[in-house]
Amino acid sequence: MALVLQGGPDGTKEGTENALALQGAKDACVGNLPVNQGFQYKTCTLQVLTPASEALGAYSGLIPAKANENDFMMALGYFPSKAIQTAANANGNKLFAIADFEFTPPVGNIASVMYSEDQIGYLAGLLAGEVAKSRGGKVAGKSFRFSTVASFVIGGVDQPSVRRQVNGFGSGVKIACSTCQAYGVYAGTFEADSKLSSTVSKLLVDRKVSVVFNAASIFGTMTLKNLTTQQGVYAIGSGSDEWVTNWAYGSVPGSEHVLSSVVTDYTVLVRNVFQSVLRANFTGGATVFYGVNADPAQSAIKLAPSHEASGVYTAEIQNKMQGYVADMAKGKLKTGVDHKSGDSRNSGASSSSVELLSLSGGSSPGGSGDHNSTTTPKQDSPSGGSVLYGGVGWMLGFVVVQAMFAAGL
Numbered sequence: 001m002a003l004v005l006q007g008g009p010d011g012t013k014e015g016t017e018n019a020l021a022l023q024g025a026k027d028a029c030v031g032n033l034p035v036n037q038g039f040q041y042k043t044c045t046l047q048v049l050t051p052a053s054e055a056l057g058a059y060s061g062l063i064p065a066k067a068n069e070n071d072f073m074m075a076l077g078y079f080p081s082k083a084i085q086t087a088a089n090a091n092g093n094k095l096f097a098i099a100d101f102e103f104t105p106p107v108g109n110i111a112s113v114m115y116s117e118d119q120i121g122y123l124a125g126l127l128a129g130e131v132a133k134s135r136g137g138k139v140a141g142k143s144f145r146f147s148t149v150a151s152f153v154i155g156g157v158d159q160p161s162v163r164r165q166v167n168g169f170g171s172g173v174k175i176a177c178s179t180c181q182a183y184g185v186y187a188g189t190f191e192a193d194s195k196l197s198s199t200v201s202k203l204l205v206d207r208k209v210s211v212v213f214n215a216a217s218i219f220g221t222m223t224l225k226n227l228t229t230q231q232g233v234y235a236i237g238s239g240s241d242e243w244v245t246n247w248a249y250g251s252v253p254g255s256e257h258v259l260s261s262v263v264t265d266y267t268v269l270v271r272n273v274f275q276s277v278l279r280a281n282f283t284g285g286a287t288v289f290y291g292v293n294a295d296p297a298q299s300a301i302k303l304a305p306s307h308e309a310s311g312v313y314t315a316e317i318q319n320k321m322q323g324y325v326a327d328m329a330k331g332k333l334k335t336g337v338d339h340k341s342g343d344s345r346n347s348g349a350s351s352s353s354v355e356l357l358s359l360s361g362g363s364s365p366g367g368s369g370d371h372n373s374t375t376t377p378k379q380d381s382p383s384g385g386s387v388l389y390g391g392v393g394w395m396l397g398f399v400v401v402q403a404m405f406a407a408g409l
Helices: 017-028 056-060 063-067 081-090 117-135 160-176 194-206 217-230 266-278 315-330
Strands: 002-004 047-049 072-076 095-099 110-115 146-153 180-186 209-215 234-239 258-264 286-290 301-303 378-380 386-388 399-406
Touching (some): 002 063, 047 063, 056 063, 056 081, 063 081, 072 266, 081 095, 081 110, 117 180, 117 209, 117 234, 117 301, 160 180, 160 315, 194 209, 194 217, 209 217, 266 286, 301 315
Parallel strands (some): 095 110, 209 234, 234 258
Antiparallel strands (some): 180 399, 258 301
C-alpha cells in the first residue's frame, strides 16, 4: 500500500496534514495484521512517496511509476489528481483514493474521500455563535453595541465546495445564537496578498468583528495574524490546530486570541480508509464522506483545545460544544446544506444562509444571499472528463462570513 504525501517545505512537521496522514497509514498498515478482525490480508507493507514540490508536475513522474508496485495507493489534495487518474487509467485492476478532492464524474477505480465540508462550517458557526452570545457585547476589553463573529473560507468563487462551508457556518450560528445574522464576501485568492488583506480587515473592523473563522489557508492566516494583534479579534482556525502550526505553540504574537480550530484529522481519515481497504470493503467510483463522531478518537472533524483562550472559550461553552457534536453525530442536528450545490435548504427563498458583502463594503447584488451563478468551475481531466476543485485545502477563493449579535436583545 502506498501513501503519497504533499510536497513542499513542511514535510512531516508536527501538526501538518502530512504528519497526521502518515500516522493514520502507520496505524492501519502494520506488518502482521490482527486475526479475527475481518482483515482480508495477513500482512501490510507501507510505501511512503513524497514529491519534490507541491506542483502538478512533481506528481506526474512519481505516481504512475509506482502504481503497479502497490495494491492500493492514496494521495492528498488537488495537485496529485491528474497523476492519480493517469495511474488509475493504466492500472484498471488497482484501487486508488484521493483525499480532499472530488472527481466529477467519478472514476471507476478511484474513491474520492472528502470531509463533510458543511460540518466544518457548521461546527465553527456553533462555536462562533456561542462566543458571541456569551460575550454580551463586551469584546476584547471594549464595549460595543453589537458583538460580531466572522468566518474566512477559501474556495472557488461561488462554487459548491465554498457554499458548503459558508452555508454550514451560517446555519450553525443561527442554532447557537438565534439573534445573529451571517454575512459573506468573496475575494478570489488563497495566496498572501497584503493589499487585499488590508481591504478585508477594514471590512471586518468596520463591522466591529470579534471572532474570525479561518478556512482561508495562507491568505486567511495572514489576515488573522494582523487582526489578532492589531484589533484583538479572536480566531477560530481550520484544517490543523493553528495555535500549534501557524502560531507556533504560542510563540507568535496574537496566539492568546486563538480560541480553537476546526481540525480535519487526516489520521482518522487515512486510518479508516486503509483499514477498509485491508478488510476488502472499500471500492472506487464513488465519493466517501467523513465527518464528526461523538468519540473524538474516531472523529474526522473536531475542535482543537482552547490553549491560551480558555477565559473566552470557557468550560461552559466547551460543554455545549460537546453536546452539539453528540447531536450532530446522532443526526439530531443537521446542517441543512445540499452537497451537490452547496446551497442552504433552510433559508426560505434564498439559497444562502449568509448575506454576501462586496469588498467595497456594501452588500453584493442579491444582498439577501442569492447567488448570481450556480455554475461549478471545472477543469479538463486527463481522460477528457472534468474534475471538481473541492476539499478543505485546495479551494481557490476567499469568503468572509460575519454573524452579528445584538447585545442585550
